[in-house]
Amino acid sequence: MVHGVCIAALIVLASYYFFGELATPTRFLMLRTGSIGLILLVASFACTPAARILHWQGAIQIRRALGLYGFLFIAIHLLAYVWGDNEFDMELILRDLDERRAMLVGTLSFMLLIPLALTSTRGWQRRLGRRWKMLHRLVYLALPLAVLHYLALDRDFIELPLFFAAVVGILFLLRVGKRR
Numbered sequence: 001m002v003h004g005v006c007i008a009a010l011i012v013l014a015s016y017y018f019f020g021e022l023a024t025p026t027r028f029l030m031l032r033t034g035s036i037g038l039i040l041l042v043a044s045f046a047c048t049p050a051a052r053i054l055h056w057q058g059a060i061q062i063r064r065a066l067g068l069y070g071f072l073f074i075a076i077h078l079l080a081y082v083w084g085d086n087e088f089d090m091e092l093i094l095r096d097l098d099e100r101r102a103m104l105v106g107t108l109s110f111m112l113l114i115p116l117a118l119t120s121t122r123g124w125q126r127r128l129g130r131r132w133k134m135l136h137r138l139v140y141l142a143l144p145l146a147v148l149h150y151l152a153l154d155r156d157f158i159e160l161p162l163f164f165a166a167v168v169g170i171l172f173l174l175r176v177g178k179r180r
């Protein structure tokens with residue numbers, strides 16, 4: 001189901017982007033991939049507490065796929081920004097990173113997600129052993145930074161970013177509660 005929903009979302013986005021006759025297709029792609037990517041990352045983070053609270057082991061089975069699709073959507077989000085919006089003009093991009101805190105925070109979050117995506121396979125899990133778990137704790141930094149990126153965009157509507165912040169906060173509390 002996760003594969004079906006995420007691939008369908010990719011197809012819908014691609015068809016709007018190429019054939020939707022949108023006024024600003026790049027902006028459309030950037031905003032939609034940002035939102036969907038964030039939802040998938042939060043959903044992946046929610047799997048562990050969901051499995052415990054709902055006694056649903058299936059949540060653990062879909063955790064990795066949700067995280068990887070989240071990463072894929074965010075990679076497209078970044079590509080739309082770097083290529084579509086800035087045409088690979090590094091000077092422009094670096095200036096934007098310097099001037100807009102949201103961009104810097106988003107980039108940090110994305111960079112933290114890269115090692116997680118690369119080592120998400122069972123082979124890497126076996127090879128790294130205990131260190132794998134420690135490495136994957138990077139998500140505890142990456143996800144709040146992703147939400148901060150959304151909050152720092154400084155939009156007129158703050159409700160949705162605040163909603164994501166609240167959900168992530170609750171998920172943190174559930175995880176910390178379990179550790180205690």
Ligand code: HEM
Binds near residue numbers: 038103106108113146
């Ligand atoms: C994990 C990393 C990231 C997540 C979860 C994320 C998520 C989001 C979300 C949810 C939005 C708002 C979408 C909407 O309003 O519909 C957004 C907007 C945006 N993001 Fe990201 N993003 C991430 C990383 C990045 C990076 C690395 C860049 C580029 C350096 C970036 C550039 C942008 C831009 C330019 C916008 C639109 C801002 C505007 O409205 O002017 N994002 N992102």
